[in-house]
Amino acid sequence: MVRELKSPPAGPPLAVKMGGSLYNCVPDLVPVLLASGRPLLIVPGGGMFADAVRKCLVDDDSAHWMAIAAMDQYGWYIASHGIMTTTLLQVPVRPAVFLPYCSVRQHDPLPHSWDITSDSIAAWIADLLELDLLLLKSVDGIMDNGSLVKQINIPVKTEVVDPFFIPFVLEKEVRTTIINGSCIDRVKKFLRRETVSGTRIGTTF
Template sequence: MNGPIVVKIGGSLMDAVDPLIGLFKKRHLAVLIVPGGGRFARQVRETGISGDAAHWMAIAAMEQMGWFIASREVSTVTSLRVPRRVEVLLPYTLLRTTDPLPHSWDVTSDTISAWIASSLSLPLILLKSVDGIRSGGIHQNLITQEVPTEDVDPCFLRYVIASRVKTIVVNGRKPRRLGNLLDGRKVLCTTIGF
């Protein structure tokens, strides 16, 4: 995979951040990391809050995960720009200013990362704790239309397909697999593309 990319690191991968960052840096990649909310967003959900308050608190949770990633000697950015090196987006101010997506638990950092990739006209790699997207318990190698799944948020596939964001969903707990993907090798993943 050549050129700059957007990579969403799922919040469930907090304990896997170091090898992922190491992989990106070793390859001198231009990566804009979009952090998931992880345990911080889960705490917001557990409060039972909904609507605007929950939306902005969950985005603040993404920002907390972003600072965690930044603590691994990763530069931070707060605006939309094509990355020149490994950078992590602290999304709160950007999203407060642009407010591009519905305020709902149906929109998580998955769809936010797709909006960022679309805005920058860059491909997206979604790193999750699963091998790709499953529908009806069956791994999907290629998706070109919406399918029922619980592996991404309910708005993600609709947004990616409508916006034509070239997307790959791969297991972030398997850095070697990610490395092979970046080298252009065929790996177990889900491609959403055209």
């Protein structure tokens, strides 16, 4: 009996946060993630689903859990383009969309505030699983006076991520890269471990 040999991964495991603003790019991004050959845990943003929660004017606790449930909704949208889902808080063997509600509800690791968004939830997941984190945004990275900031190793104020995010990833040493997810070729190159334009956050690069 001949045993089939499995090819090794094309790169190390990675947590990939897919921003809700990339809703229209999902059909192009999913094939790229699948073709990467890397074990990717894809953390969905909240997007339009979380925006709907903001309009409800509910208390912080209710809004927190509603917004995380919104991440599950966006996750199912991503999955509808041909990628598997998982509720297991572990590194997958192949690219999978993580539906976070049950795990976050169980661990309840973060403050219940609009200062905490899906970015910080993705950072918590990356820290727990000891993964590098890729944030796919609809911007090129963090800007300062119109210029792209290529490296951040101290807390800075920005609207690109929530206020909790940068101090958290620096403290936990979660190596983070922000790139423009609407630039599909840029995502391809990053997953091939090529240098691309973006912002790196961390002191251990």
